[in-house]
Amino acid sequence: MREAASAVREQGRRECAPAPDAAALWQTASHRRTGVRTAALVIIAVVVACVAIHLAAPFLIPLAVSLVICYALAPVVDRLERWHVMRPVGAALVVLLLLASGGAAVDQLWNGAEALLAQLPAAVEKIRLRIALTRSDVPDTLTHVQRTANELQKLAGTAAPAPASPSPQPAPPPAPTLDWRSILLMGTTSALGGAVQLASIVFLTYFLLAAGDLFRRKLVHLVGPPLARQKAALEVLNHIHELNQRYLAVVAFVNVGVGICTAVGLALLGLEHAAIWGVAIAVLHFIPYLGAAVIVGAVALAGYLQFGTAQMALIAAAIPLAASVLIGVLLQAALLGRAARMNATIVFIALLFWGTLWGAWGLLLAMPIMVAIKSICDRVEPLASIGQFLGDDERAVWR
Numbered sequence: 001m002r003e004a005a006s007a008v009r010e011q012g013r014r015e016c017a018p019a020p021d022a023a024a025l026w027q028t029a030s031h032r033r034t035g036v037r038t039a040a041l042v043i044i045a046v047v048v049a050c051v052a053i054h055l056a057a058p059f060l061i062p063l064a065v066s067l068v069i070c071y072a073l074a075p076v077v078d079r080l081e082r083w084h085v086m087r088p089v090g091a092a093l094v095v096l097l098l099l100a101s102g103g104a105a106v107d108q109l110w111n112g113a114e115a116l117l118a119q120l121p122a123a124v125e126k127i128r129l130r131i132a133l134t135r136s137d138v139p140d141t142l143t144h145v146q147r148t149a150n151e152l153q154k155l156a157g158t159a160a161p162a163p164a165s166p167s168p169q170p171a172p173p174p175a176p177t178l179d180w181r182s183i184l185l186m187g188t189t190s191a192l193g194g195a196v197q198l199a200s201i202v203f204l205t206y207f208l209l210a211a212g213d214l215f216r217r218k219l220v221h222l223v224g225p226p227l228a229r230q231k232a233a234l235e236v237l238n239h240i241h242e243l244n245q246r247y248l249a250v251v252a253f254v255n256v257g258v259g260i261c262t263a264v265g266l267a268l269l270g271l272e273h274a275a276i277w278g279v280a281i282a283v284l285h286f287i288p289y290l291g292a293a294v295i296v297g298a299v300a301l302a303g304y305l306q307f308g309t310a311q312m313a314l315i316a317a318a319i320p321l322a323a324s325v326l327i328g329v330l331l332q333a334a335l336l337g338r339a340a341r342m343n344a345t346i347v348f349i350a351l352l353f354w355g356t357l358w359g360a361w362g363l364l365l366a367m368p369i370m371v372a373i374k375s376i377c378d379r380v381e382p383l384a385s386i387g388q389f390l391g392d393d394e395r396a397v398w399r
Helices: 002-016 022-055 057-082 087-118 120-134 141-156 180-186 188-211 214-223 227-269 274-284 290-307 310-335 344-358 360-379 381-390
Strands: none
Touching (some): 022 057, 022 344, 057 087, 057 227, 188 214, 227 274, 227 310, 274 290, 344 360
């Protein structure tokens, strides 16, 4: 009886319980549909933005490169202006000095690259010889070693003349050479495009340096009233300007230090073209991780070509690697402020993203672009969580 009574009471409570509110259910479903629609729109907007950035690369790359160079050279022009040198004249002098130093660096790197490429056939034969000497399961190892040694002698120009044969042998085909004229004619369009981009970068850099903070003032006026909004916009622009100048100054100082240490270490080791390797790592070290990795591999190959042993190749490769780690990572992290530090994972993802969109230019511009994005997020309160995500500090970075 008790069980029956409890069952009756439970059934009565169920019947008396209020029915679910249809309006609440409809509102919940509407919120879910709105969230799905918003996520789909965000994904579509991101894809469209990536396509637009990729298609607008001929315009955006010169603009971004000019802005980065302007951030790096603006303190020099400001100092010349304080020395009573008119700003247009100081900007012209700085741009001409940059062109001269860049041309000299490119010439040195080109000569070193030609010398290294000329030694590549000998490197291939040495590697084949080393493999043949270490393999013990090949029955004709001695024959293969002898053939490889003869090929090395031919490459060095010291091969003995072949013995006379009863039947005339056809003359060997000439060694393949690069036809620079055909290459230039075949790449005329890309060469012209590169020349136009280079000229655009030079002139745009000059105009930005000569204008000073004119564009920042115009951007602040473009924001419009009220005054609080203009003040906030000016604060964000000044923060971006100062942060990028500090970042580029620290990176340039660190890269020069890495280049000097690499050149001195390789010179003490006795590796040829040590100064060229120093210049190369100083330039390519602007690309985080990848630039140093390329130079380490190239120095290892050059060390193996010159010294002929894997031990010396590893020692030669350890010099730029140690300079990149000790100076390029530890010292740079100590000199950069917390606001300019980036998460290592984000840096690698940014390299992949901008490298995919813009190629080599994207690899060079990835870090300055991400520093600018992080500085904006640090100063805009709704984006503070994004700035914290991009940085390497666990605490909130918005002030």
